[in-house]
Amino acid sequence: MTILITGANGTVSREVLRELAGQQSVRALVRDAARAPQLDGVDVVVGDLDRPRTLTPAFEGVTTLWLLTPMGPTAPSQSMNAVWAARQAGVRHIVRLSAIGAAHDAPTRNGRLHALSDAEVQESGIRWTILRPSHFMQNLLAAKAGEHLYGLFGEAKVGLIDARDIAAAGAAILAAPERHEGRIYTPTGPESITLHQAAEDIARATQKPVRYAPQSPDEVRDSLLQAGLDEWSAEVLAEYRAAYGSGWGDFTNDHVEQVVGRAPRSFAEFANDHREHFANL
Template sequence: MASRLAALGRQQRLLIRNPEQAPQLPSSEVVQASYEDGSAMRAALNGVQTLFLVSGSGAGRLAQHYSAIDAAIAAGVERIVYTSFLAAAPLATFTHSREHSLTEQYIRATGKRYTFLRPSFYLDSVPRWFSSDGVIRGPAGNGTIAWVSRDDLADVAVAVLTTSGHDGASYDITGAQALTLAEIAEQLARVTGFPASYQSETIEEARESRAKLNPSDWELEAWVSTYLAIATGEMSVVSHTVEALTNHAPQTLADYIHQHPESYQHITAARL
């Protein structure tokens, strides 16, 4: 997204934990800061009008979000655009959606201008949901999901950041078609030429299979609830946000697979 803004000639201040990893872009200033470091965040945001707040990661990210928001308000930021998640709600099935909902509430309570971007699961993660034997396993039932590409999210974000009329909006950002995991497997098989399938699991089976990888409790609950949110229908939303704000259709799984054959290399390698 930063490269897109740079191409438009927009000035940016890039806040990053490790400046050595920052992209070298015109009209861009790199400042070292992390969400949990309130004083560094306040200094980095001094003079900034709009904060594009990318959600953090890990079990402590809610505290990170609050710290970053507090710093933004103390620094005089006037507007926050936040990357939330589809179906964010206090009682959402997907545990991360609950955290996003709490972050949204915290931002609203500041009284500042805001826009929430609520993408579905990312399209580039689809191949990684498949095991090396080409199977998706999980308790998703016949629920559907409309995956969205990171590129489409970036295009929407740029539109929101560079045009007016988005204050107070919450944008669901999805692909154009909601598919079951079985249908996703069919598409992957058709595009790659390798067998792929979906195998339903019970909640207990899902917990047991994933516990073998020694995840933290936070990771395990998020992992299993990902599939349960699909099963309940919470991920079945199909929006027209991408086309409405970017004037192009959302990327499809076939598009992505054709462009990124390396994305399913773990499946092909197991069959060689």
Template sequence: MTRVLIAGATGTNGRALTDELSKHDGIISRALVRDTASAEFGDGVEIVEGDLADLQSLAAAFDGVGKAYIVTSIQPNTIDLFQNFFRAAKSADVTHIVKFSGLGSDVNSPSEVIRQHGETDEALRETGLPFTILRPNSFYQNMLGQAQAIAENGTFALPLGDARQSLIDVRDIAEITATILTTDGHVGKAYDLTGPESLDFHDVAEILSDVRGAPVNYTPITPDQMEAALKEAGMPEWSAHALAEIQALFATGAYSDVLPDAERLLGRPPRSFRQFAEDHAELWISTGEASLN
């Protein structure tokens, strides 16, 4: 049996990965969580308490671990969090570490989030650990954050203008990650993960309208408007700015290419946006009571 430590296990991608790994014999998932009291996972998932900001807590979490995976939320100290995880992984002598990054990760990007990914990808390479880096485009699942506005008002607003993006489904990323952790040939690789099509958000609105059976309108706004709305909704200043900044980068159209890695690793085309919209059909038509997870 190989024990895989999963940092970020309570989040969108980490949880999808524990679900996916449960289908694989020979793997024990160990979820690293900050609050064990509120963490619930399926049968067979081990739960260990630890904080990426606390290097000492990670040493115990790595005890008996063969492989490791890390994703974390965007925050000002992300680089320190990754560095701690890499240090602990190095001490534990793991045989493979899979790091969640972002498409176009680059230390010179105009987006701080993408610069952080560039720096932490580089830091991982410098550890000498056997690694694989995942660089996905934006997730279909981000639209779940718009579900209430769509269900209640038939509208959503984003600062993406008419730009196209090759968005991807988190379920496909998780399936790919599980493959990487359970098959050979992925060490030293960085994979650029996109969906099967390049859509602008008018296209997204049209697909949602079809699935909802009622109109959905996309309203382009400016990054400043988005940042102000996020702050008003209580998001910390740094995060609101970082999110608006990365959206401004997407609005240039730089994230529109459909790339081959996801289809090659899945052995099938990645899920379409229509498939995602249909799988969550009840969310676009409900009155706000549905869960967004």
């Protein structure tokens, strides 16, 4: 069995590779070999999901595909190219990282785009499993400035999850995909918390004062544009702010424990693991 990991330089895929390295025959798909993760037991192949002709050699001999595309308006095209290459190569199972609340009527355009790609995978004729995880804890690593923590939750709670736990679930599925055929999982953390609580956890971990500074959807959009983010992404994140602020992400479940056999990490554990990073912001 050979597993191909797309998005190999991304937050979740890097952790999937760490989980699988030395345990399974695994390849990392990257656009630039010089930037590939350096992990023993991982073969690096060069290909670009925007350029279908580059995918044929990368997919040759692959039995199981980890399909991740970055957020953006061309994501369905990238996913389509990967699914087409998978069909041509005889891939037997696709494990797709989708998005929380992916649906044709999702409150964010990112969720609606993911719904299109989820449907394509489901109708591809290839066995599949889909993950639609909650908000990544890692997103908060770039959300602190001095004593202030920013974010997309408003005053609501969200069952945010450590990307390492998403990766652990993904790796477990990739290693034994037949057990998870036709399943859709929505991995969350162990508790739903506000960003006020997150700020308190960071403050305890760093021994420095931190407080959450809520922003409206418009303020989120404007601040992201001022920071140099492209307009499409800034508007989508403002849509997530409106959705999360309505309580849309206020839920938890046991999907990580079902798949991995252990509970997911709490945000307090995450903050402690990254206390040096937070302390230096």
